[in-house]
Amino acid sequence: MKNKMLSLPLVAISLFSCSQVKTFDVEVKIVAATCISEGYTEHIRNDGYIYRDNFTPKTDHHYSDFTIGGDDGVVYHICDVCGKLGYDFVEQEISTEVVIDHMREKPVFTDHKVMAVSMIIENNPDDAIIKIRKSEAHGATGFMVYISALDPIYRNVDDLERIMYCTNLPVLAIAYNGTFAGTTTQLSPEETANLLKLSVQAGACAVDMPGYLYNNYNSIPTENKELKAEYVADGIDVSFVDANAKEISLNKTVIASQRAFIEDIHQLGAEVLYSAHVGVALTTEQTVAAAKFIEYIGADVAKLVLSGSSKDTVIDHLKSCIILEQELGIKFSVHGQSTLSRLMCPMFGSYIAFCVDEYTNDETNIQIDLATMVAILNSPELSGNN
Ligand SMILES: [Zn+2]
Structure with a gap:
């Protein structure tokens, strides 16, 4: 002092x-x-x-800069007076040149303990490559690339390969319908499946299969109610149906097509994340049942986005994570829509922390800031892993 x-x-x-x-x-x-x-x-x-x-008024901090060996691209500073620590990234010009090595060992999407995933929503390969390489430098350990945000002229093997080979970390391809980065996409289920397969052929190591693939999105909750009894008779818990969960289809014809798609992706050497944005709050029991149902379908990762943002719902999400970590045979990514839930579930066993490196109009602020999440996941105390 x-x-x-x-x-x-x-x-x-x-x-x-x-x-x-x-x-x-x-x-x-x-x-x-x-x-x-x-x-x-x-x-x-x-x-x-x-x-x-x-x-x-208070004075400015009196910073001295220092670097830590091996931590390239980061300059730390500490205030000589109060000890406040900070850091800045040394931004270098990022190359969009990509060497495509078809002999490389494909990264395995489910190979990590927990993955800080950077969301990549760009309408052209160069911007996607820059975003991937920048977030890798900022600590991301995987990427989710919205293939459906790419302008259709870039949805070919050559352009997709540049994106998939610009990093040696795992890339998951997403092909949701909607408008992303100014590109509006409206694909049929078959076109969605083909675009995802093309991404895998171009080097993606996982794909996001929406649970409504091959079914009518809007009729699933009602149809599920009619189909529930068959599952109950077989001893399969589908209690999430009672909550009108969206995006998880019980239709056996649909499931047969989904399983054939999963088989195709596995044949191509990649993994499948089954995603369901259920649109409702689920109890812990219903969440566990939904994740187990996704395991029963045959996916490699069960992703459930739950609604509700009260602190009570966060506690339900955390309990679900604890149970799933013990009882589920596949990886799961379970969280609510609230920042608290998105921040905490990865500390309780949820596999994927969805992050945004730089907030823009397209990368909405519902995702957690990458640097914050990486700091939490790297801290043995805060991660709950010690
Ligand atoms: Zn100070």
């Missing part, structure tokens, strides 16, 4: 010459501002009263 303290005891000459009690300063302390506290003048009066005035 470098507070400069000035004590100025005042001589009270007039004290005895006056019959009336006058108040006056017997001591004045001038305390200088620092980077952690305001400055002020403290007056101690002859009647014991103490007050402060002449406040001055």
